[in-house]
Amino acid sequence: MANQEEFFVAKAMEDKAAANSSENKPNPFSIMEEEVLDFWDKAKAFEKSVEKPAPQGDYVFYDGPPFATGTPHYGHIVASLMKDAVPRYWTMRGFKVERKWGWDCHGLPIENIAEKELGFTQKKDIIAFGVDKFNEVCRSKVLGYVEEWEKVVRRLGRWADMKNSYRTMDLEYMESVWWVFKQLWDKGLIYEGYRSIHVCPRCETTLSQQEVSEGYKDVKDLSAIAKFELEEPLYLRNRTIAQLTNDSEKDRRVYVLAWTTTPWTLIGNVALAVGEEIDYQLVKIMDAVSKNIKSLEIPPVIDVDDFEYYILAKEKVELLLGDKVYKVIGTIKGKELVGKKYKPLFDYYAKQANLENKENGWQIYAGDFV
Incomplete structure (x- = not known):
């Protein structure tokens, strides 16, 4: 028995030595x-x-x-x-x-x-x-x-x-670049224009896309939820809101709620995007507490009045309106909202009589990024 144990010990030591030798090669x-x-x-x-x-x-x-x-x-x-x-x-x-x-x-x-x-x-x-x-x-x-x-x-x-x-x-290299630029200028291929660029506030110079991505980090930022009034009555199950709710007011106003982290761009807004397969709900706000939208980190709804109808994503209803008295009137797919026209928040642009492709503006489009 002892000889057998000695054999296995010796064999293990031999294998280990061989492994170490292999590792050092x-x-x-x-x-x-x-x-x-x-x-x-x-x-x-x-x-x-x-x-x-x-x-x-x-x-x-x-x-x-x-x-x-x-x-x-x-x-x-x-x-x-x-x-x-x-x-x-x-x-x-x-x-x-x-x-x-x-x-x-x-x-x-x-x-x-x-x-x-x-x-x-x-x-x-x-x-x-x-x-x-x-x-x-x-x-x-x-x-x-x-x-x-x-x-x-x-x-x-x-x-x-x-x-x-x-x-x-x-x-020599820099002169060769200027020579190429001069050839382009002589051929009328150089023009002056404008474009949006990233600027570093510290060094006061423009940044390339690569340089911008190098400093990328997630931060909390201000945002807002704006409401856009639909121009025409909304139909759910081929019935108007008045028919669904028995409201005395026939043409009750309906708003689409849209979230943005760049509210300063709302002045130039010309389109809203929805997810075609996302479920959206038509909700009626029932109480006067509606101005106190539930939010710890959820931004306030801009200019909310009582007894208005809002269209928002089904999964966000409770998050935004959880402390309200509201009634869900119906559910609709995003693709059913595509093409609906809405009133611009600022009409200075929409009032231009000769605006090209005006008929394509201020309506809801499908977006795969939503």
């Missing part, structure tokens, strides 16, 4: 990759692939330059694999494909680094320091991660001419 595939990279370097395989005869002519490959203000991330690596595979393919098809690397030296990333190092908090600090001196600080920092990029690109197995790279801050 270099990955054979990693070694193989390094050997291939060394072979390419010594043989100058990339350079020769560009210099060899190209019976099919040139295949122009433009590579958007990355910032050198940080190390490569996943997005860079994925793009690099594609930017390596495509030129290799066309090279094998008989084309000459030069792959000159570039560095993007402009934009907020490098400015943010320089401002942080200098302790600046606003644009006025840069003006006081001197724009020319600030540019020199940026220029000295812009290529801080070049070595890391060169290591990663080589290790990926990507072929690119990084020794003769261009930089967007070089005068």
Whole structure:
């Protein structure tokens, strides 16, 4: 029995030693990759692939330059694999494909680094320091991660001419951009217009969509629920509200409630959106407490009067009107509301006699985002 136990103990120790030995061994595939990279370097395989005869002519490959203000991330690596595979393919098809690397030296990333190092908090600090001196600080920092990029690109197995790279801050490059712009101007392709853009209040400059998304975070914001009066009577089960409720007033006003986080846009509102398959309910507010809409975090309904009819999503009725005395008159699908016209909150726009496509405005549309 003792011998058997000693055997199993010895066997377990042997297996563990073998496992440790295996873990300490270099990955054979990693070694193989390094050997291939060394072979390419010594043989100058990339350079020769560009210099060899190209019976099919040139295949122009433009590579958007990355910032050198940080190390490569996943997005860079994925793009690099594609930017390596495509030129290799066309090279094998008989084309000459030069792959000159570039560095993007402009934009907020490098400015943010320089401002942080200098302790600046606003644009006025840069003006006081001197724009020319600030540019020199940026220029000295812009290529801080070049070595890391060169290591990663080589290790990926990507072929690119990084020794003769261009930089967007070089005068020769900037002059070439102005030359292109001048050609566009001479051909009448440049025009002046307006567009909505994001602006950074701190650095007082425009922001790209990427820069906006980098600072994205969820925050609580103000919102409002506005009511839009329908122009025509609403029919439920082919009956008017008066027929359904036996109200003495024949043309009782009906409002569609709409939630918005941008109430300042209501002045230009021309459409409402509903979900086609969402259930909406027609609700009659029965008491004078209606101005005190239940809300801890639910915004108040704008200008609510007693004994009015509201159309709102069925699942929101209790949330919005839970402390009211109300009566549900009926339920309707969103698609049955599509096409219904309503009165504009502000009629300055609707009163324009020659307004193009006026018939398409101030009505309910289906929206898959609802």
